[in-house]
Amino acid sequence: MEMDNLHNLNIRSTDDGKDYIINGYMVVFDNVDLYGTRFTKNTDFWEDATSDTPPLLFDHAQDPKLGLSMIGQVTQKKTDEIGIWFEATLERANKYAEAIATMIRSGKMGVSTGTSPHMMAMDGDQIRSWAIIEVSLTPTPAEPDTIGHLAQRNVHAAINDLIVAVDAVKALSLGVEPAAGDTEEQDFSASPTEGLNVLQAGLDLEKYKRSRSAVIYR
Numbered sequence: 001m002e003m004d005n006l007h008n009l010n011i012r013s014t015d016d017g018k019d020y021i022i023n024g025y026m027v028v029f030d031n032v033d034l035y036g037t038r039f040t041k042n043t044d045f046w047e048d049a050t051s052d053t054p055p056l057l058f059d060h061a062q063d064p065k066l067g068l069s070m071i072g073q074v075t076q077k078k079t080d081e082i083g084i085w086f087e088a089t090l091e092r093a094n095k096y097a098e099a100i101a102t103m104i105r106s107g108k109m110g111v112s113t114g115t116s117p118h119m120m121a122m123d124g125d126q127i128r129s130w131a132i133i134e135v136s137l138t139p140t141p142a143e144p145d146t147i148g149h150l151a152q153r154n155v156h157a158a159i160n161d162l163i164v165a166v167d168a169v170k171a172l173s174l175g176v177e178p179a180a181g182d183t184e185e186q187d188f189s190a191s192p193t194e195g196l197n198v199l200q201a202g203l204d205l206e207k208y209k210r211s212r213s214a215v216i217y218r
Helices: 097-105 155-173 192-209
Strands: 010-014 019-027 054-059 072-079 081-090 109-117 120-123 126-131 134-138
Touching: 010 097, 019 072, 019 097, 019 109, 054 081, 081 097, 081 134
Parallel strands: 054 134
Antiparallel strands: 010 019, 019 081, 054 072, 072 081, 109 134, 120 126
């Protein structure tokens, strides 16, 4: 495993090779996400009242194949100046574990947290209350910086991230393992409006998924 940037979502095998260990950030402070909201250091995550080891799901249990099954469990988490860092096990016995691991290695997987609607509160664009009841690996996180380097992203990069994520979802649904670098980067420089429309379409789909779920996620 390459550890060129500790802000990346990283994966390695356990010493006995039975499971995978994943680590990265489940929450990043003060970054405006794709919904126009942000966590801050003052957000109440209900840490004294919720589990330190929440379940690890895939795409907030919205995937038709994996459904409500746990794919692993968070084993530790800690808060620092960047956000909330975590480590979790990914059960290698799960039939989709290798496909998920391939997505992580190729930069096509991010992290998102879920809460219950009555445990969420907003103050303008700031998330004031957010009790973390589950952590999900997802190719379409609301916070793109849980996928790769913590750096300012432009519209073109966000569009390409969305295209990569869509391909990753298709690959998982088909039960195949996507190879790193198998998606060609799209050039929207000649038509930025078209590119924004593609990005907005993806966000609208994700918002629709949220509206059909009893769990709110970021």
